Amino acid sequence: MVTRHSWSRRFGRGGRERAGRAGALTAALCVTAAALGISAPGAWAASKPRLYTMSEDAKKITGTSSSADAPKVAPGLFTDRIEPGEEKYYALDLDAKSDIHVTATGVPEPGSRVTYQDGLTVTLQTTDGHTCSENEADGNGNTAFPLTAYAARLMGDPDDEACRVKGPYLVHVVREEGDNSDPSSWPLELSVLKEPGLKGSIPAPRPGAEEETDDANTRPAPPSGTPEYRKGGTGFNDARAVGDGVWKDRLRAGETRYFRVPVDWGQRLYARVDLPNAANGSETGTRLLPNGFRMNVYNPARSALYSENFQTYDRDGAKFDRYSNPVRYENRFLDDDGVSGTRFAGWYYVAVTVSPDMVQPFPKGTPVTLRIGVEGHAAKGPAYNGDAKAAGFGVDDTDREMAEKGLTEAEAAHNSSLRTFGWAGVGAGAALLVVLAVWLLIARRRAAALPQPGGWPHHAPQPQQPAQPPYGGYPGANPPR
Structure with missing residues (x-):
């Protein structure tokens, strides 16, 4: 066992300091790697598809039949x-x-096996059973991926007075x-967002929208x-922020990854996913994979803009x-889901799924390239009667900075805390410097007031030096025998 004293003997004080600095550097590198989504070498092959990450702030509840x-x-x-069936x-x-x-x-x-017969339906209704809004998300591709269904109560809807009270x-x-599909229970996440009304x-x-x-x-x-490189998140809660540009990731077979893009009022989102051709040596199965991959886009309320199916992959890319x-408030009352879904500014999500079959052409994970373009200039938003940005609807400079740096929500919050701690540290450091400066000034003045060596007045008696003890010992010592 290496004790504190044996460590000192082996390495000395400098060794301890160097070891401490090395440990701090290693910790810093680990934090940096985690923030950038970089995995340790060798971690890839042994890992399974990552599971959807629920928010740490989510409250656990149990719905009733x-x-x-x-x-x-x-x-x-x-x-x-x-x-x-529940x-x-x-x-x-x-x-x-x-x-x-x-x-x-x-x-x-x-x-797990999820077919087109599997699905999730959400309904917002009055207590007497009147339906305000209903939506269903269906499985497809015989592939498991998060199914997200959305419902809303819109105060401006002229056709549904019963739901505006x-x-x-x-x-x-x-x-x-579905038949012969996944028999296990699914984790369920419920998101409720309250959007302020408008002034006026x-x-x-x-026309033409x-x-x-x-x-x-x-x-x-x-x-x-x-x-x-941008490592996508497992779901809406840890989605990786991206902006204009070209981004790459590598997905395990059967995995879904999420990215988020700030899209302001008047802007349009272009998203494209590219899969490369397969290497010749990976010809281990059928050439045509009808359920190869899937991409979908969701708005800030997590509503899917499109009803997407899996796309075919044939090894040629x-x-x-x-x-x-364009994102406009008034889009919400149009019939087309892809148009009405762009009803507010904020974080839009791009989810990419690769099926388990993709392990054939890409046994070490499927490389994907994401091309993101936010088109158009940001326009002035509607006059909300409340803080829409705090409610989850809107874009500011902080969001754009997060997209530029590729941060998740948790990483952005962590960086904000570090900045706050850093400024507090700067303030504390400045105060400490002032205290040290005052202490040094007082010490110098006291030193200047003391008599200096050789500066005794000539008329003053010189101080008497004590007699030296014999034999080089201390006073009272006995002489050697």
């Missing part, structure tokens, strides 16, 4: 579990001013069960250049892209 004793939810995040109720109190956005995300185990409402979540009247939809669909859009030139219409 009866609406009579449904647990209450409010703006925030909640977690639960749901069995095949339905759950949650209670929600609404005012008569705000828009409410509710999203349910069911998370099957990566690699203040009072109790219900969130109803149902897991549809709600603008009418722009319904024609600005993805199919009708002329694609911009995709961003080019050397891709930069593949690509898939989407181009949204």
